[in-house]
Amino acid sequence: MSTPRIAVAAPASxxxxxTVAVGIMAALSRAGHVVAPAxxxxxxxxxxxxxxxxxxPGRNLDPWLLGGPEAIAPMLAHACAATTPADVAVVEGVMGLHDGRIGTDGFASTAHVAALTATPVVLVVDISSASRTVAATVHGMRTWGAAAGPGVDGGDVQVVGVVLNKAGSPxxxxxxxxxxxxxxxxxxxVLPRDAGVSAPSRHLGLVPVAERADAAASLDRLAEQTAEHVDLDLLLDLARSAPPLDVAPWDPAAAIRDSAGPDPVHCFGGRPRVAVAGGRAFTFRxxxxxxxxxxxxCEPVVLDPATDRELPAGTAGLYLGGGFPEVHAAALSTNATLRDEIRDAVRAGMPTVxxxxxxxxxCEQVDGHPFAGVVPxxxxxxxxxxxxxxxATTGTDSVLGPAGSPVRGHEFHRTRTDPARGERPAWTADGDGHGFALDPAGTGRATVHASYLHVSWAGAPAMPAHLAAAVSDFAARSRTGDTAPVSRAAAAPTTGPRISAQPPMSTGPADAQLTDPLLHHGDTEVGPGLVDLAVNVRVSAPPPxxxxxxxxxxxxxxxxxxxGRATAAIARAHGVPEEMVLPTAGAAEAFTLVARALAPRRPVVVHPQFTEPDAxxxxAGSPAEHVVLDAATGFALDDDAVVRVRAADPDLVVVGNPTNPTGVLHPREQVAALHGPTLLVDEAFLDALGAEREAATTLIDREMAGTLVVRSLTKTWGVAGLRAGYVVGDPALIARLRAQQAHWSVSTPAAVVMEATATPAARAEAEQxxxxxxxxxxxxxxxxxxxxxxxxxxxxPFVLVRLGSGAREALRERGYAVRRGDTFPGLDAAWCRIAVRDPLTTDGLLRAVAEITPEEATA
Incomplete structure (x- = not known):
């Protein structure tokens, strides 16, 4: 192997x-190079x-998982040779340069892998808290391997360059x-501190790329930043200094052939299919x-448990790898049709890992959400x-091989099962059992092998060989009728009501007779077991x-x-005097204060609109006249609507921008044209559109005669329980509102939220x-x-759509709560408002929408 190569390492995690490694890969790829990642x-x-x-494909170079140091260079060669030969290989390190498995003197460290593959190392050093001292750190990293002696990398690591990260200034x-x-x-x-190219994190590290709808766009920005700040030509010169390696690429066919497992299967009628879990919730394999x-x-076929309604036709085996089902439990659990089919197939003896x-x-449940129910x-x-x-070793005879088969793996999770293991554990490690080995069909060996242990089959190729043999056997028995059908794909209808062993979900209080539509809010729609797409709060909890x-x-x-401090912070953020700002206990208090303080005689509310101002x-004894925007014009605030508002000769006009529930953003000039003696604009969702759209649309200004703007912090920051909002406007009107406000209506925590979210850093996060x-x-x-x-x-951050009368109820039956439309003046029961959520949750909803039959919902 003569491919140029470079390893990207660091003094610590x-x-x-x-960021730097991915940026280099992206920048080189966009410059026309074929890059092999590892x-x-x-x-x-x-x-x-x-x-x-x-x-x-990104390849993992782990001497522990792959069975020994001798496997590393062949795997890197495989990464470089697969499909189109690579021009350059970029290897991202782990932890600090010399950090490996504890107690092994650096085994499986970046330095160890660099030594095994003769790969030059580029160090990435965070300089945010140092300047000249960085050189001492680099000097130590460069020379310590040779001085330390007993480490597995010895003195073979060649540090050839440095990238400085998070510089505060030139x-x-x-x-x-x-x-x-x-x-x-x-x-x-040198990368600046504010490059803005980091990926979001969660409890197990970065958010997987498959879950990020913005991943490609973020990668483009990262590639541009890297190409601007890193000398890629010099990096390629350093990569070319890597010496050739006399090594044959790893070959999966040879690995199967040389393993202690069965020979490759050859089935009459074609390769037996193994459904491999994928999609946004199953990204770890x-x-x-x-x-x-x-x-x-075998023939692996990717299955998305969140969106696919059935197993692929001809499925005879199942591989469910790692990912984040706990994060997406609600969306996964609502796909009851697939859950039921998987449960039936596994209980019939389908080989399952x-x-x-x-x-x-x-399991039966994850955080209270029902799942397949195969593992007790x-x-x-x-x-x-x-x-x-x-x-570890296999705890019993199973589809992965005979009991006692050795394997190396790793665990990486923040969930626990109760009980922790079954009567027959999947694995035995350190004298203890792990996981569950089950034989639900009574075949005489475990057909279900389930545990927290991740195994790289490249380091244990006998296991996929054994699994393939079991899958082939199951497929053959299925064809002869010796077992239950492996898939209902051929027989199950693709449309029609959901078939589920569970009783229909209670429709709950949201379907009770409405006594007052103006007092109906999205939280009324939500109930136990329902995925909440009815409430517009954008995050489930405040950021840490x-x-x-x-x-x-x-x-x-x-x-x-x-x-006082909150008022000053809000005023600074909007560039207005403090006398133009009034913190409130959410937008709801602001609307109440306006109604009481102004006591308008001819108020007009532009609908469809959030009903709280109307209520x-x-x-307050000032019922409003309604001017209803037309669905045929997309609920736009057009000239005709402005004329109708002004014809009512109002002394108060109330309008939302962007309007809840339509989501329509009206031009600032059209909103300003509504002005009577007083104009109240509900901008509760304007910060969700980004700073550029906000600046071009908001009516907040230093001159706001007769104008009040209401803002809410609950939606962006997940603090609905604290009730945090504020009004900005005409100082004389603000004074009248303040005179009506009860003492201490804004709590200390709410005031803290107002001050904290008005900072530049918080506003930058809001922009993201x-x-x-x-x-x-x-x-x-x-x-x-x-x-x-x-x-x-x-x-x-919500969408109004006409799904048909009865669609909302049909979605509740399938586990999704959306906001009913008929409580908004100007809308009927055919309209639903859907809160924007992550793409996986959305995919689950779309699956449920597709299942709604004409009998369930009429236009």
Missing amino acids: GQGKT KVGPDYIDPGYHALATGR RHADEARRAVASLGLPVLG YPETEELLRAAG AECAGLLYL ARAAMHPRLTLRYLD WLATQIRSATADLATYPST ALRR LAEQARSWRAHLVAGLQRLGHRPVAGEA
């Missing part, structure tokens, strides 16, 4: 090596970004650059898994992370930094609250959330359009 260690998530950046960058250059090492580039199954004679997320999917256990999130390598500040505020609860006016919401909304709109529906053209 958190230095930015993933990752040191067992990680699944980073290789997903590698694959997106390069268009090639002066800061120059200081660190000069210090490192004095060592005789080239600095390939090594590319060698499918390569080995194919080499063993389930790792981590797959184990959870087979329930799972839930746990505060403690399990992360470890394990030496905000939650910390809220908790800290409880120390001051013995003191009466003060909104507040009625409670807005970008995410836009991509998620586009995903929902495109999906509805593919199904033949025509959503209203809007920009808010």
Whole structure:
């Protein structure tokens, strides 16, 4: 192997090596190079970004998982040789350069892999808290391997260059650059602290690329940033310094042939199919898994448990790998048709291997959501992370081989099952049992092998060989009628009511006779077991930094609250004087204050619109006249609507922008044209559109005569329980509202939220959330359009669509709560408002929408 290659390492985790490594891969690919990506260690998530950046599978180079150091160079050669030969290989390291398996002197570290493959190393160093001292760190990283002696990497690691990350200023960058250059090492580039190219994280690390609708766009920005700040030509020169390796690429067919397992299967009628879980919830599997199954004679077919209604036709085996079903439990559990089919097939003896997320999917419940019910256990999130390598053996004869077959694997999860293991464990490790080995069809061996252990079959090729033989046997028995059908795909209708062993879900209070439509809100729609698409709060909890500040505020609860600091922060954020700002206990209090303080005689509310302002006016004895926008014009605030409003000679006009529930964003000039003596604009969702759209649309200004703008913080920041909002407007009107406000109506935690979310850092985070919401909304709109529906053209983080009368109830039966439309003046029961959620949840909803029959919903 003579492919040029480079390893991207760091002194420790958190230095930015993933960002830099993926950026280098993307930038080189966009420059026309064929890049072979690889990752040191067992990680699944980073290789997903590698694959997106390069268009090639991300390979894992882990001496532990692959069975020994001798497997590493062949696997790297396989990465370079597969499909089109690569021009360059980029290997992302793990943890710190010399950090490997604990107690092994650096075994499976980045340094170890670099030594095994003679790969030069580029260090990524976070310089945000140092300048010249960075050179000392680099010098130590460069020389320590040879000095330490006993490590497995010895002195064979060649550090050939440095990328400095998170520079605070050009002066800061120059200081660190000069210090490192004095060592005789080239600095390939300096990335600024505010490059804005990091990926979002969650409890097990980065969010997988398959779950990010914005991943491709983010990767484009990262490639541009890297090409601008990193000398790619110099990096390629350093990669070309790697010496040739006399090694043959790893070959899955040879691995199966040389293993201790059965020979590749040859079935009459074609290859037996193995359904391999994929999609956004099941992103953890090594590319060698499918390569080995194919080499063993099977045909792997990807199955998305969130969206596919049935197993692929002819399925005779099931592989459920890792991922995040706990994050997407609600969406997965609502696909009851597939869950039932999988349960029936597995109970009939279909060979099934389930790792981590797959184990959870087979359990009875995950965090209270019903799942397949094959494994007699329930799972839930746990505060403690399990992360470890394990030496294990199969606990019993199973579809993966005879009892006692050795394997190396790793665990990486934050859930626990109850019970922790079955009567017959899947694995035995450290004298203890792990997981569940089940024989539901009474075949005499375990046909279900489910545990938290992740195994790279490239290091244990006998296992896919055994699984292939079991799958072939099951397929043959299915054809002769010796077992239950392997799939209902041929017989099950593709449309019609959902068939489920569970009783229909209670429709709940949302379907009770409405006594007052103006007082109906989205939270009334929500109930146990329902996926909440009815409430427009965009996040399920405040971000950690905000939650910390809220908790800290409880120390001051013995003191009466003060909104002075919050008022000042909001005023600074909007560039207005403090006398133009009034913090309130959410937008609801603001509407009540307006109705009481102004006591209008001829108020007009432009509908369809959030009903709370209308209800507040009625409670204050000032019922409003309605001007209803036309669905035929897309609920636009056109000239005709403006004329109708002004013809009513109002002393108060209330309008939403963007309007809830339509999501339509009206031009600022049209909204301003509604002005009577007083104009009240509900901009509760305007911050969800991003700073550019907000600045071009908002009526907040230093001159706001006769104008009031209401803002809510609950939607963006997940603090609906705190009631945090504010009014900005005409100082004289603000003074009248303040005179009506009860003492201390805004709590101390709510005031803290107002101050904290008005900072530049918080507004930058809100901008990222807005970008995410836009991509998620586009995903929902495109999906509805593919199904033949025509959503209203809007920009808010919710979508109004006419699904038909009865559709909302049909969706509740399938586990989804959406907001009914007939409580909004101007809409009827055929309209539904759907909150924008992550694409996987949306895909589950779209699956449910597609299942609605004409009998269930009429236009």
